[in-house]
Amino acid sequence: MTTHAPELDLLPTEIGTDLRDTLRALLAARCTPSAVAAIYDGDRTIVEPLWQALASELGVAGLLVPEDRGGVGATAREAAVVLHELGRACAPVPFLTSAVLATQVLLASKDSAAVDAIGALAAGELTAALVVPFSSSPDGALPHIVDGTDGLVGTVRSVAGALEADLLVVPVAGAEGIALHLVERAGAEVVPVSSLDMARQVADVTFAGARSIVVLNDAETVVRNALRDAAGLLASEQAGVAAWCLQETVAYLKVRHQFGRPLGGFQAIKHRLADLYAEVSSAAAAAEYAAAALAAGQDVDVATRVAATYCGDVAVRAAEETVQLHGGIGMTWEHWAHLYIKKAKADQIGLGTPGAHRVALAGLLDLEL
Numbered sequence: 001m002t003t004h005a006p007e008l009d010l011l012p013t014e015i016g017t018d019l020r021d022t023l024r025a026l027l028a029a030r031c032t033p034s035a036v037a038a039i040y041d042g043d044r045t046i047v048e049p050l051w052q053a054l055a056s057e058l059g060v061a062g063l064l065v066p067e068d069r070g071g072v073g074a075t076a077r078e079a080a081v082v083l084h085e086l087g088r089a090c091a092p093v094p095f096l097t098s099a100v101l102a103t104q105v106l107l108a109s110k111d112s113a114a115v116d117a118i119g120a121l122a123a124g125e126l127t128a129a130l131v132v133p134f135s136s137s138p139d140g141a142l143p144h145i146v147d148g149t150d151g152l153v154g155t156v157r158s159v160a161g162a163l164e165a166d167l168l169v170v171p172v173a174g175a176e177g178i179a180l181h182l183v184e185r186a187g188a189e190v191v192p193v194s195s196l197d198m199a200r201q202v203a204d205v206t207f208a209g210a211r212s213i214v215v216l217n218d219a220e221t222v223v224r225n226a227l228r229d230a231a232g233l234l235a236s237e238q239a240g241v242a243a244w245c246l247q248e249t250v251a252y253l254k255v256r257h258q259f260g261r262p263l264g265g266f267q268a269i270k271h272r273l274a275d276l277y278a279e280v281s282s283a284a285a286a287a288e289y290a291a292a293a294l295a296a297g298q299d300v301d302v303a304t305r306v307a308a309t310y311c312g313d314v315a316v317r318a319a320e321e322t323v324q325l326h327g328g329i330g331m332t333w334e335h336w337a338h339l340y341i342k343k344a345k346a347d348q349i350g351l352g353t354p355g356a357h358r359v360a361l362a363g364l365l366d367l368e369l
Helices: 014-030 033-041 047-056 076-091 094-105 110-121 220-255 267-296 302-327 325-329 337-348 356-365
Strands: 128-130 145-146 151-160 168-173 177-184 189-192 202-210 213-216
Touching: 014 047, 014 076, 033 337, 076 094, 076 220, 076 267, 094 110, 094 128, 094 168, 094 177, 094 220, 110 177, 110 213, 128 177, 145 168, 168 302, 177 220, 220 302, 220 337, 267 302, 302 325, 302 337, 302 356
Parallel strands: 128 168
Antiparallel strands: 145 151, 151 202, 168 177, 177 213, 189 202
């Protein structure tokens, strides 16, 4: 007799709804677009207090950490809610890089150093970053850091979250495969890189004899699965970016008049908005399904790849439409559309491009491209 896996629960939960409302209120009060835009002029004063508010007051830093390890014990569905709201606000915080990616890798280790680190991360006392390029695909090459006689040696370019990190989680190549090393931030040279999305500024990380603690051997599968899962959750951030773009564009076209009538009343504009609405709604559905699949441990490979393939392109298209349909004001620094198109484009290549995920999805489904 053939048995079927239970259907995934995609209905909104009371916890998720309350979390969304609380996050949206906090971000509206403490993450204004003008404060985010100031980052592009070198003013990053918003980052630390905003992260502490989210990590300490709301507990999002420990969202994916089990309760018996000092965390909240929530699921990917709640993490997706957080990322959706962070995307809507272009919030410059290390939730994805620290509370999702680095934390998920460290949770695979039972080493005492990793256990202590998880407790500190869950409490919001420390942040961490997985030292791989932000563009790393789950199926791509991992950076080549080696453990020499005097410590870790090598450079990894364009690491997201490294600027805010207290701890660096480093995949290190060895004779027996990839091992995970834990390095304090002071043990590496972290050089900021001018980034397209300064709300998630990347940095080059160089090790020149850094002392480290090995917390997990044979870790390649763990790292690749964490990259896959993070890519699936990044889709929720992309869906949040797209949702903001659609909402702002519709609101603008209702009040902007041309030839004596609202711009939104013209049929050609209505058609563009209808198409965009369908795409943004589909992106939200794909992202929600990926989060539900991760939470249930079902259909994870396909669900995350579908979300990563679709949501990145939709976010970019929504941001482009926002700029274009706002006309001249959309091209200016004073309008916040530039924050979203930069984030959308940077996220589109983050954790694997849509094309890379499409190739992986084709292999999973035995399709020919």
